[in-house]
Amino acid sequence: METPLCIICGSNMSTPFIQITDRFGDESFQIVNCECGFKYLSPRPELNEISSYYEDGNYDPHRTYNKSFFEKVYGWVQKKALKWKFTYISKFVTSGSLLDIGGGSGEFCAYFKSKGWTTVLQDSSEKARKNANSADITAYGLLSDINNEKFNLITMWHSLEHIHNISDLFANIDRLINIDGTLVVAVPNANAPERFFLKENWAPWDAPRHLYHFSFCQIDRLLLKYGWKIQSSKTMVQDTPYNILLSLKSNSPLQLIFGGFILLYSLIKSAVFGVSSSSSFMLICKRI
Numbered sequence: 507m508e509t510p511l512c513i514i515c516g517s518n519m520s521t522p523f524i525q526i527t528d529r530f531g532d533e534s535f536q537i538v539n540c541e542c543g544f545k546y547l548s549p550r551p552e553l554n555e556i557s558s559y560y561e562d563g564n565y566d567p568h569r570t571y572n573k574s575f576f577e578k579v580y581g582w583v584q585k586k587a588l589k590w591k592f593t594y595i596s597k598f599v600t601s602g603s604l605l606d607i608g609g610g611s612g613e614f615c616a617y618f619k620s621k622g623w624t625t626v627l628q629d630s631s632e633k634a635r636k637n638a639n640s641a642d643i644t645a646y647g648l649l650s651d652i653n654n655e656k657f658n659l660i661t662m663w664h665s666l667e668h669i670h671n672i673s674d675l676f677a678n679i680d681r682l683i684n685i686d687g688t689l690v691v692a693v694p695n696a697n698a699p700e701r702f703f704l705k706e707n708w709a710p711w712d713a714p715r716h717l718y719h720f721s722f723c724q725i726d727r728l729l730l731k732y733g734w735k736i737q738s739s740k741t742m743v744q745d746t747p748y749n750i751l752l753s754l755k756s757n758s759p760l761q762l763i764f765g766g767f768i769l770l771y772s773l774i775k776s777a778v779f780g781v782s783s784s785s786s787f788m789l790i791c792k793r794i
């Protein structure tokens with residue numbers, strides 16, 4: 507285990523915020539509040555210890571089959587979301603080469619490839635890379651393995667919050683992106699309205715896999731620190747029901763009514779107050 511410094515302000519001054527039990531085990535982890543207000547996991551498993559926490563068969567991103575009704579609905583939403591993401595990103599960049607960091611089994615890359623893009627992904631999961639390869643997507647285990655290539659679009663769909671070495675990540679992005687390239691980052695919002703109802707059960711805490719919990723202002727600060735400015739931002743509405751369903755203690759009628767109330771509240775709040783009050787957001791970034 508290691509006790510990292512705050513990735514935003516560099517401070518080691520923090521206070522305990524909440525204890526979270528791993529949803530796939532019984533180990534408990536602590537999220538701390540930095541003096542700057544940023545919430546992150548500390549202490550956390552070191553890079554060489556973290557892979558065992560991704561091995562549970564129920565961990566969603568590496569699943570290639572769907573069984574339950576919930577998973578079928580989620581699969582359908584994911585397909586709609588791919589189209590939605592493509593349409594939105596196309597307002598800023600229309601063709602070229604894509605690198606998807608933490609790209610899993612390659613669904614996002616495959617969609618862009620079908621639209622004429624050259625696509626490559628990076629994912630630390632060997633299983634995910636094999637799935638990507640079988641869909642004819644080039645996949646690397648480490649960003650440092652990618653040489654002599656430049657991309658005009660780099661995306662991170664809910665992957666930034668999993669990455670241990672953030673300065674190394676941004677150094678690799680700088681190395682791999684064209685000078686006028688577009689960076690797309692999507693993360694859960696630490697100020698999601700439903701978090702305040704769901705407390706320690708809020709799914710995006712996801713300890714110890716989620717290392718950081720950003721508000722809109724905090725991710726803006728992190729991006730600025732590494733030379734990126736947010737050009738446009740968008741609420742990812744499709745994540746709200748998913749996060750809430752995943753956070754409920756059971757599928758009992760009472761819990762589902764509770765979930766329905768939170769969903770309605772969250773959707774209204776993000777509609778009224780915008781991206782900074784959404785469940786998660788997608789950011790289109792350009793170099794400063």
Ligand SMILES: [Zn+2]
Pocket residue numbers: 512513514515516517540541542543544
């Ligand atoms: Zn801080």
